[in-house]
Every structure is written in C-alpha cells, then in structure tokens.
Amino acid sequence: MADLKRLGLHDLHLALGGKMVPFAGYEMPVQYPLGVMKEHLHTRAAAGLFDVSHMGQVIVAPKDGRIETAALALERLIPVDVLGLAPGRQRYGFFTDATGGILDDLMVTNRGDHLYVVVNAACKEADLAHMQAAMPDCDVGMVGGRALLALQGPEAAAVLSRLIPDAGDFAFMDHGIRPWQGVDLWISRSGYTGEDGYEISVPDLAARAFADRLLADPAVQPIGLGARDSLRLEAGLCLYGHDIDTTTSPVEGALTWAMQKARRTGGARAGGFPGAERILRELAEGATRSRVGLRPEGRAPMREGTLLFATVEGGDPVGRITSGGFGPSLDAPIAMGYLPSPLCVRGTTVYGDVRGKRLPATVTALPFRPATYKR
Amino acid sequence: MKYTQEHEWLRVDGDLVVVGITAYAAEQLGDVVFVELPEIETQVAQGDEVVVIESVKAASDILAPVEGEIVEVNAKLSDTPGLVNEDPLGDGWMFKMKVDDLAALDEFMDEDEYNDMIA
Numbered sequence: 001m002a003d004l005k006r007l008g009l010h011d012l013h014l015a016l017g018g019k020m021v022p023f024a025g026y027e028m029p030v031q032y033p034l035g036v037m038k039e040h041l042h043t044r045a046a047a048g049l050f051d052v053s054h055m056g057q058v059i060v061a062p063k064d065g066r067i068e069t070a071a072l073a074l075e076r077l078i079p080v081d082v083l084g085l086a087p088g089r090q091r092y093g094f095f096t097d098a099t100g101g102i103l104d105d106l107m108v109t110n111r112g113d114h115l116y117v118v119v120n121a122a123c124k125e126a127d128l129a130h131m132q133a134a135m136p137d138c139d140v141g142m143v144g145g146r147a148l149l150a151l152q153g154p155e156a157a158a159v160l161s162r163l164i165p166d167a168g169d170f171a172f173m174d175h176g177i178r179p180w181q182g183v184d185l186w187i188s189r190s191g192y193t194g195e196d197g198y199e200i201s202v203p204d205l206a207a208r209a210f211a212d213r214l215l216a217d218p219a220v221q222p223i224g225l226g227a228r229d230s231l232r233l234e235a236g237l238c239l240y241g242h243d244i245d246t247t248t249s250p251v252e253g254a255l256t257w258a259m260q261k262a263r264r265t266g267g268a269r270a271g272g273f274p275g276a277e278r279i280l281r282e283l284a285e286g287a288t289r290s291r292v293g294l295r296p297e298g299r300a301p302m303r304e305g306t307l308l309f310a311t312v313e314g315g316d317p318v319g320r321i322t323s324g325g326f327g328p329s330l331d332a333p334i335a336m337g338y339l340p341s342p343l344c345v346r347g348t349t350v351y352g353d354v355r356g357k358r359l360p361a362t363v364t365a366l367p368f369r370p371a372t373y374k375r
Numbered sequence: 376m377k378y379t380q381e382h383e384w385l386r387v388d389g390d391l392v393v394v395g396i397t398a399y400a401a402e403q404l405g406d407v408v409f410v411e412l413p414e415i416e417t418q419v420a421q422g423d424e425v426v427v428i429e430s431v432k433a434a435s436d437i438l439a440p441v442e443g444e445i446v447e448v449n450a451k452l453s454d455t456p457g458l459v460n461e462d463p464l465g466d467g468w469m470f471k472m473k474v475d476d477l478a479a480l481d482e483f484m485d486e487d488e489y490n491d492m493i494a
Contacts (some may be wrong), residue, residue: 010412034404037406217492226405226432299409326408333409355411355427359428 007053008147008204012211016222021290024121026054029224034224040328043193043231047153048223049214052192056124057143057201060115060135070115072269075137079250079273081260085110089175090188092258094250095130099248100275100282102253105238107322109175109188116175118148118199120240136255146186147207151288152197152231154372160187160198161212164224167198172321172373181206192228194235194371198305201213234327236293240305243291243322243336248274251282254291254366259283270272289343291362294321294335294352300359301326301333308337309351312358318343327368334368335361376479378489379418379440382440384464385480388471389446394440395468398430399493404430405461412448413470426444428459440483445476483490 004027007013009074013020018029028053029051031039040259042048053261062069065127071082071205076186102125109116119127131140151160168188178185188202201262202210214220238244244253262268265280273278296302301324306321324335343350344364351358382400386393401407410430419425419439426437448470450460459479474480483488484492 030432031405035406035407040431230431299453300411301409301434304432325428328406328431 003332005325006017007051008207009051009053009112010142012208013051013222016215018222021225021339023225024054026121028054029222031226032222032330033263034221036224036230037328039221039227040230043153043195043223043227044329045154046199046221047151047155047159047217048096048193048219048227049211050150050152050223050228051147051211052125052150052199053122053147053278055148056119056121056127057146057148058117058119058124058128058131059141060117060368061139061142061289062114063137063139065073065113066115067110067115070138071110074115074117074131075263075269075272076131076272077107077134078108079259079276079279080108080228081262081269082108082110082115084260084262087112087186090175090190094149094244094255094258095127096250096273096279097246098280100242102248102250103127103246105240105244107188107190111175112222117261120141122241122354131207144270145204146201147204148199148201148206149211150191150199150221151213152191152195152223155198155281156195157374159214160200161215162217162222170375171239172196179211185210187271189374191232192237194237194367194369195231196372201296209223230325233323233325233336234329234367234369235371236336236368238291239323248291249279249282249287249337251279251287252289252291256283278291289338289340291318291322291336292344293368294324294350295364295365295368296333296335296352296359296361298359299333300354300364302335302359302361302363306335306352306354308339308361309353309358310343312351312360317352317353329369338368339363377450377483378459378486379483380492381439381440383437385483386493387480390473390477391471392438392441392443392474392477392481393468393471396437396463397489398463401460401463401467403486404428404432404459406431406437407456409473410450410452410456410469413445415444415445415448419443419472423440437469439472441472441474441479446473447471450484
C-alpha cells in the first residue's frame with residue numbers, strides 16, 4: 001500500500017487491530033476484531049467511533065467579510081439555499097455539472113463569518129479546484145492538520161457530554177466550536193448512519209488523546225468502513241460514485257428534499273447553478289427514473305451492479321442496483337437502485353439477476369430503518 | 376481431515392466426503408449472511424462452483440474439491456448461515472459427496488501442511 005496516504009490516527013487503528021484496506025487513496029480500517037456485523041449492531045445499540053479524516057474539510061471565506069458573499073458564491077455551484085442557512089447550522093447539498101449530473105455531495109455549515117464545507121475524499125481535490133475557479137470573491141482552502149471523527153449511536157450524546165458538557169444541547173444539524181484541552185473542536189450533530197450522533201473535527205495534535213478518551217468509554221467501539229457502509233445503506237443514504245454520480249441528476253437520485261424553495265422555479269433565487277435547466281424541469285415534471293429502496297425476498301443479497309428486470313423472464317434490463325448488501329439491523333438483504341418511474345411505486349415487484357437467476361425484490365420506501373436524529 | 380488450496384476441509388465419513396470451509400476462511404470472509412447450497416443428487420466435476428457464500432462484505436464460491444455426487448446438504452445453513460462462523464469445522468459443514476475413489480483425496484494437504492500455507 002505504498003502509494004496510499006495514511007491517516008493521522010493510523011497507529012491507533014493498528015493498535016486497535018484494524019484491518020487496513022485501500023479506500024479513496026488512503027489506508028483505511030475496513031473492520032476491527034469485532035467484525036462488520038457486530039460493529040454495525042453496536043453502533044445501533046450504543047456508540048461507534050469512525051475515523052473519517054480522509055474526507056475534505058474546506059473553508060470558504062468571503063473576501064469582503066460578508067457571509068452573504070460566500071453563501072451566494074456557493075449557490076452558484078449547488079442547487080441549495082445557502083443564504084437562508086442560519087449561523088451555527090449545517091445543511092446537505094451537492095455540486096452539479098452543466099448536464100445536471102452530480103459532481104459530489106457535501107455538508108455545508110454557516111460559521112458566522114465563513115462557510116465550512118465537508119466533501120468526499122475521492123473528489124476533494126477536484127471540488128477544491130472547482131470552488132476556487134467559480135468563487136473568485138472568496139478564499140477557498142482545504143483545512144490541513146485536522147482529523148475528522150464521527151461518534152454515532154444512541155449513547156453518543158451521553159458519551160460526548162462527559163467531555164463537552166453542553167453537547168446534548170446541540171440539535172440535529174447544529175454546529176459549534178468548543179474548547180477541549182486547549183484546542184478547538186468543531187462539532188456538528190450529524191452523521192452518516194441514521195443514528196443520532198456527532199461529527200467532530202479535531203486538530204491532529206489532540207486527535208489521538210481525544211479518540212482515546214472516547215474509546216475509553218465502555219459504550220464506544222471503533223467502527224470500520226464495512227459497518228459504515230451497511231449503516232448508511234439501512235439509513236437510505238447515498239454513497240457518492242455509486243448511488244449518485246455525474247450520470248444521475250438530483251431528481252433522479254431522489255434528493256429533491258435537499259433543494260429548497262428559494263432555488264426552485266418561482267423562488268427568490270431560482271436556478272443559477274450548473275444544470276439548472278434540466279434540474280428545474282425535472283423538479284416540475286418529474287424524472288424518467290428514480291432511486292428507490294429494494295427488499296430482496298429471501299436471504300440472498302443483491303450486490304451493486306445487479307441488473308433489474310420488470311418480469312421474471314425475458315425483456316431487457318430496466319435498471320441496476322447501485323448499493324446492495326445485508327442489513328444487520330433488519331436481518332435481511334437490502335439494496336438501492338434505479339428504476340423507470342412507472343415502477344417506482346411501493347410494493348412493486350422487480351427481479352434482480354443473481355448468478356443467472358431472477359430473484360424477486362420489492363420496491364420499498366427509504367430509509368429502511370427510521371432515523372433517530374435529535375431534531 | 377484434508378485441506379484444499381481454496382481453504383476447504385474434507386472429512387471422510389464412511390464412503391462419503393463431508394466438505395466445509397476452514398476457520399481461517401470463515402474469519403477472512405467475515406460474518407456469513409447467506410449460503411446458497413447445491414441441489415442434492417447433482418453430479419459435479421472437480422472445480423465446479425457448488426456453493427455460494429455471501430458475507431456482509433462479498434460473495435465467494437466454494438468449489439467441488441473432487442468429482443462426485445452431492446448427496447446431502449446442510450439445510451440448517453439456509454436459516455442460520457452464521458453457523459459457518461460459529462462452528463466452521465462442525466455444524467457449519469456445507470455438503471456431503473459420494474466419491475468413487477477416496478484415493479482422490481490423497482493429493483490434498485494435511486493439517487500441518489495447511490497451517491504452513493496460511494502461516
């Protein structure tokens with residue numbers, strides 16, 4: 001793994017028995033000795049600690065010092081209401097391209113006098129260049145020297161409150177800066193598991209001590225990428241490059257909820273983002289296909305790439321699974337994929353080609369498991 | 376007990392050969408969530424894909440170690456695939472084969488040789 005970058009907490013992962021694999025250019029722990037299934041269930045039952053330091057943390061600082069400048073600059077690239085985002089609040093979004101496809105998905109936070117944006121590891125260099133080119137009125141820079149940890153699960157608030165006394169006062173998608181042992185923690189109450197929890201940016205020099213403190217809590221186990229994937233799949237959350245990419249529009253991706261009124265036709269700042277023509281049209285008229293949840297019958301998982309058919313025999317494929325596996329909390333296989341809109345009706349049966357056999361799967365509402373966010 | 380390069384174990388039981396996967400293989404696969412077993416009374420050639428094991432991570436094939444007939448499968452695995460992780464050498468067995476010539480097993484590794492391979 002010579003060409004791979006190492007996380008700041010690499011030694012911690014080795015000490016914890018993490019099995020390291022290449023992911024998005026980094027050596028990352030895919031699982032610890034507990035194993036994917038138990039790590040998943042532990043996160044749902046207590047609290048899991050994830051190292052997501054590979055992700056890109058970006059600061060967007062307006063050159064004129066006005067947050068509105070940064071918000072409007074970012075709105076040139078994403079179909080999201082950034083101007084309406086209150087200080088200390090976070091919101092999901094995505095960069096679109098001229099054809100209405102998705103370049104990456106992101107979380108954006110209003111931090112009073114600047115924006116804090118978290119993007120995917122595999123896209124972060126491209127995202128940074130994209131933002132710098134389109135936002136000459138802002139200084140856009142990657143944050144260096146900070147780890148990003150996620151603490152997720154029903155015990156997360158109690159665990160973090162032992163270190164940060166008012167952590168429990170954060171609501172879902174609140175963001176704040178809190179001192180801990182002489183450094184600033186950037187804390188968001190959000191995550192990628194469908195659980196209550198936090199994402200915490202911590203300076204590298206304090207990251208090991210902070211992670212050790214969290215792991216010393218009996219409620220906390222380290223969780224690898226394997227369980228991160230099954231947790232987000234149960235929560236119906238997209239994995240960029242799989243469930244959404246440049247070939248999928250946000251409407252096809254069933255992400256209309258993330259595009260607020262202000263950016264839609266008739267809104268105060270309608271359009272003005274790449275691909276607006278197509279995206280606004282699809283918002284009004286619907287798309288020809290959509291991302292849906294699928295519950296395969298029986299126990300055989302339908303993996304990414306599985307072709308979907310409308311009938312048990314004959315015909316051409318009508319869609320494809322983009323994420324699929326086993327949902328430990330549901331004790332059943334689950335998947336997400338794209339189907340033509342007429343088939344995107346709950347209860348519709350489609351057929352996935354699994355090793356040459358067409359097995360039935362039922363179109364299901366997402367998420368598979370209701371989220372437990374503290375709103 | 377004999378072992379294959381593909382991390383299967385083979386145990387002679389009368390005139391039958393019982394086949395499963397080793398503890399090492401089960402550990403590498405991770406938590407098994409689905410096992411697709413072959414039809415009984417199927418004739419298989421050496422190297423045929425006879426079982427598919429799906430773990431939380433990925434699907435893997437189990438190959439027929441020798442030529443023969445599948446005469447019994449471990450139906451318990453349909454409902455409790457986790458037996459492959461809990462007891463890979465016992466209750467997690469996969470299938471039984473009727474083999475014409477048990478001498479065909481001589482080519483496989485014994486326990487020491489297998490342990491050297493995975494060391």
